[in-house]
Amino acid sequence: MNSGVRFRPVGVVSSRFREPSDLPPPAFAPPRFFERSTGEIEVFSGYAAGLDGLEGFSHIIVLFHFHRAGESKLKVVPPGELKPRGVFATRSPHRPNPLGLSVLRLLGRKGRILRVSGLDLIDGTPVLDIKPYTVRDRKSHIRTGWLQRGRGSR
């Protein structure tokens, strides 16, 4: 069978959030909390050439390692919810593969440093990949299941 694939960090996050507990769950954050949250992504020097042209994009997709996730679970109870949900129906860090994804606004690039907003990651998060956000990632009419009910809809 497939023994999997090993990924190595290509960069690291600088954030004012030091611990997972410093991050409010999105559904409980004040309005525009994350839009106002800024920080940096440092891409390691061996990968800097891969950033050329990224500065033309307003948003980037950052794939990262949930390095502080701990235990993996198949069912999780999202913050503020009572009912357990399948982990693939949530954005919980406790995933079979602790892979995270955030869409961030790219405020600017200085060499191999990306300044971003929308940051919902803790300091030291290992970045595995960066991709430009394109029109194919933007879906206009969406249904968001259990998130649509109650608090989660924000």
Place this chain on the structure above:
Amino acid sequence: MNSGVRFRPVGVVSSRFREPSDLPPPAFAPPRFFERSTGEIEVFSGYAAGLDGLEGFSHIIVLFHFHRAGESKLKVVPPGELKPRGVFATRSPHRPNPLGLSVLRLLGRKGRILRVSGLDLIDGTPVLDIKPYTVRDRKSHIRTGWLQRGRGSR
């Protein structure tokens, strides 16, 4: 230093595209080509419980291993372009970490089989994670850099 993290497939793609060469580059595909492209994701039985609640979402984010990518590059020449771009400013499979991301429409779920459209993956692609697509992934005003010029803007 960080020796990285190993991820193991939680599922596999069933697609009518057998080879990377069967897939047209998005910029060259006929209009609505990918919207009409359907297929399935089989989640392995050990992870099936993680899918509960996913059926309420119209779109899912699939993170996968570009298992046929071959060589990694820092600069790539996108299809139809003349100028090399940094790989992080493209969606090329030839990435330092061959991690791919597709936003797919979830047509339905039967147990651990997800029926999807928007499929731009080849048969046998190892799936590493599945996430619900939420309002935070949808950005209304975007700039898409070099993609905005010429063919790439479609």
